[in-house]
Each structure stands twice: as C-alpha cells, then as structure tokens.
Amino acid sequence: MKSFEAYVVRETEDRKYIGSVEKRTLEDLPEGDVLVEVKYAGLNYKDALSAHGNKGVTRKFPHTPGIDASGVIVKSSDANLPEGMEVIVTSYDLGMNTSGAFGQYISVPSSWVVPLPAGLTLKESMILGTGGLTAALCIDALLKNGQTPEDGPIVVTGSTGGVGSMAVAIASKLGFEVIASTGKTASHDFLKSIGASKVMDRAELKELPAKPLLKPMWAGAVDTCGGQTLEALLKTAKYGGSVACCGLVDDASLNMTVFPFILRGVSLLGVDSAECPVGHRKEIWKHLATDWKPGMLEEAATIISMEQLPEYLEKILKGENVGRAVLAY
Numbered sequence: 001m002k003s004f005e006a007y008v009v010r011e012t013e014d015r016k017y018i019g020s021v022e023k024r025t026l027e028d029l030p031e032g033d034v035l036v037e038v039k040y041a042g043l044n045y046k047d048a049l050s051a052h053g054n055k056g057v058t059r060k061f062p063h064t065p066g067i068d069a070s071g072v073i074v075k076s077s078d079a080n081l082p083e084g085m086e087v088i089v090t091s092y093d094l095g096m097n098t099s100g101a102f103g104q105y106i107s108v109p110s111s112w113v114v115p116l117p118a119g120l121t122l123k124e125s126m127i128l129g130t131g132g133l134t135a136a137l138c139i140d141a142l143l144k145n146g147q148t149p150e151d152g153p154i155v156v157t158g159s160t161g162g163v164g165s166m167a168v169a170i171a172s173k174l175g176f177e178v179i180a181s182t183g184k185t186a187s188h189d190f191l192k193s194i195g196a197s198k199v200m201d202r203a204e205l206k207e208l209p210a211k212p213l214l215k216p217m218w219a220g221a222v223d224t225c226g227g228q229t230l231e232a233l234l235k236t237a238k239y240g241g242s243v244a245c246c247g248l249v250d251d252a253s254l255n256m257t258v259f260p261f262i263l264r265g266v267s268l269l270g271v272d273s274a275e276c277p278v279g280h281r282k283e284i285w286k287h288l289a290t291d292w293k294p295g296m297l298e299e300a301a302t303i304i305s306m307e308q309l310p311e312y313l314e315k316i317l318k319g320e321n322v323g324r325a326v327l328a329y
C-alpha cells in the first residue's frame with residue numbers, strides 16, 4: 001500500500017495537542033468519490049484552531065488539518081472529474097473532521113471538488129484559497145447590495161490577514177478606494193503594495209465613542225474582527241452603506257442599537273464560505289481567475305514546507321500572520 005507524508009495532530013493524556021510529520025497510507029483516508037494528490041495547501045485561522053485542539057472545529061484526534069487544497073485527481077468514480085484533472089477543494093468538512101490538506105493525499109466527495117478555472121495555476125489558487133474565496137464573497141455581497149466605487153471608500157479590517165489581504169487586493173483591483181485597518185505598524189508598506197490607499201491603526205475603530213450613531217465616514221466595509229470593530233463600522237457607515245461580516249478574530253458578540261439600520265438604511269451582510277453552494281463557488285472562482293484576479297498574488301504569499309507548519313499555525317493563532325501562507329509539496 002502506497003504511503004505518504006501527513007502532518008498529524010495527536011491529543012496527549014493531559015490534553016495537549018502535538019503535531020508531527022508521519023507516514024500514512026491511502027487506507028487511512030475516508031471513503032470518497034475522488035482521490036486527489038495535493039500539490040499546495042493554504043493555511044487558515046480554522047487550521048490553527050484545529051491544530052491546537054479546538055473541539056468546535058475538530059472533534060476527534062489524531063487528525064490531519066488543512067481546509068484548503070489544490071492538486072491533481074489520481075482516482076475518481078465521477079465521469080465529470082477525470083483522472084489528471086487539476087482541481088481545488090476547500091472547506092465543507094475538509095480538514096475539520098475529514099483528513100485534510102496537510103497530508104499529500106485527500107479523499108473527498110465529488111460535490112466538494114471545483115475544477116481549476118482557466119487563468120489560475122494550482123499555486124495561485126492556494127495563495128487565494130479560502131481567504132481569497134471568502135474575501136471575494138464579501139466583495140460580491142457588497143456589489144450585489146448596490147455598492148460601487150463611486151459611493152466612497154471601504155474599510156477592510158484584519159487587513160494583513162489571509163481574508164483581509166485578499167479583500168484589499170480584490171477591492172482595489174475593482175476600483176474601490178480601500179482603507180486598510182491593521183494592528184501591525186510594520187506592515188503599512190505591504191498593505192499599500194497590495195492596493196490599500198490608506199492605512200489606519202485598528203485601535204482607532206475601537207476607541208470611537210459608544211454612541212448609537214457616529215459621523216458617517218465610509219461607504220462600506222469588509223470585517224473579519226466582529227465585536228466593537230463591527231459595531232463601529234456599522235455606526236460610521238454612510239447612508240445606504242453595506243458592511244460584510246465574515247469573521248470574529250476579536251470578538252463574536254455584537255452589542256448595539258438598530259439605529260444604523262433604521263435611520264441610515266445600513267446593511268449588515270453575513271458571509272459564509274464553508275457551506276457556500278458549489279454553483280456560487282464556481283462563479284466566484286471564475287471571477288478570481290479573470291476580472292477579479294489580484295495582480296500581486298506572489299507578493300502576498302509565503303511558501304512553506306511541512307516542517308514549518310507548527311511555526312506558521314502558531315503565528316496565525318497569535319494574530320501575527322501577514323498575507324497568505326501556502327504549504328508546497
């Protein structure tokens with residue numbers, strides 16, 4: 001039986017979670033319609049949670065995390081997904097409770113598989129990954145709610161992170177003036193290089209007065225933080241503005257009045273990429289491969305080896321990540 005390398009996280013008796021590179025065989029993988037040889041895997045916040053034993057993400061250990069894979073089909077029972085096809089597999093249960101992309105092979109249902117669209121390489125698809133897909137879904141939500149670049153600037157929070165950096169890049173490609181909110185003073189040049197017009201300290205949003213409504217400052221936002229940051233963005237959005245909410249790196253709560261919604265017609269748009277239907281997913285990947293494709297993908301990426309996974313997963317958990325980290329096999 002063919003063996004391959006995988007990063008396996010094990011739970012110790014005193015409930016510590018230790019990851020190391022191990023040999024596994026194809027028999028260790030779950031039954032699936034499609035067997036994919038993974039060429040690249042993107043790193044995400046959810047992977048860091050899984051690798052550190054978060055039971056809300058991964059119930060059972062030992063486990064191989066990795067919610068983002070691109071690679072080549074080596075075995076398939078689906079005629080529409082033949083052997084040799086280059087594909088993207090992201091989210092659903094991959095890397096959560098299904099053995100994930102931090103192993104050289106994954107076995108998945110065909111409904112999770114998206115053929116690599118023309119215009120993207122396997123590597124580029126993982127520089128984008130779930131971060132890029134989620135960022136694009138946020139921008140798509142703003143556009144579908146009627147937001148245009150002419151309405152004014154948009155704020156992106158957690159802007160040096162995987163979702164944030166991709167949101168900055170995609171929005172600026174589409175002609176939006178982007179204000180990047182960050183906690184990292186050393187990353188201002190990076191943010192400008194990927195398309196931010198201005199950079200603000202993330203503390204500014206949290207320091208705004210606790211009033212029900214504040215002076216309108218921007219047309220919309222992509223928020224990865226939640227909590228006080230999301231509250232501030234809703235209270236400072238201009239009349240008819242839209243705020244796409246996709247994350248909770250700061251806080252999962254939202255404590256505010258309804259005034260921005262009923263007095264300024266502000267919209268709060270929820271975004272989920274994990275269960276995003278495959279039709280919408282393919283449409284967004286097509287945009288990412290063509291008219292929304294950021295020009296600076298390589299600049300936003302750090303390519304790492306399996307041995308570097310613990311270091312980069314730790315960085316993500318501490319909020320120290322910049323851009324997209326991608327594991328190359």
Ligand SMILES: NC(=O)c1ccc[n+]([C@@H]2O[C@H](COP(=O)([O-])OP(=O)(O)OC[C@H]3O[C@@H](n4cnc5c(N)ncnc54)[C@H](OP(=O)(O)O)[C@@H]3O)[C@@H](O)[C@H]2O)c1
Pocket residue numbers: 043044045046130131134157158159160161162163164181182183184202224225245246247248249250271272273274316317318319320321322
């Ligand atoms: N809805 C979905 O489908 C979906 C998909 C993917 C991710 N997400 C969520 O989106 C969020 C970001 O994910 P990611 O993969 O981009 O993570 P990431 O790469 O680790 O980036 C998160 C960024 O948030 C900022 N940050 C960290 N701690 C913070 C704090 N306490 N307060 C404010 N900002 C803080 C940092 O950027 P700065 O230093 O630049 O501020 C950090 O780089 C997570 O909550 C994740 O669960 C949701």
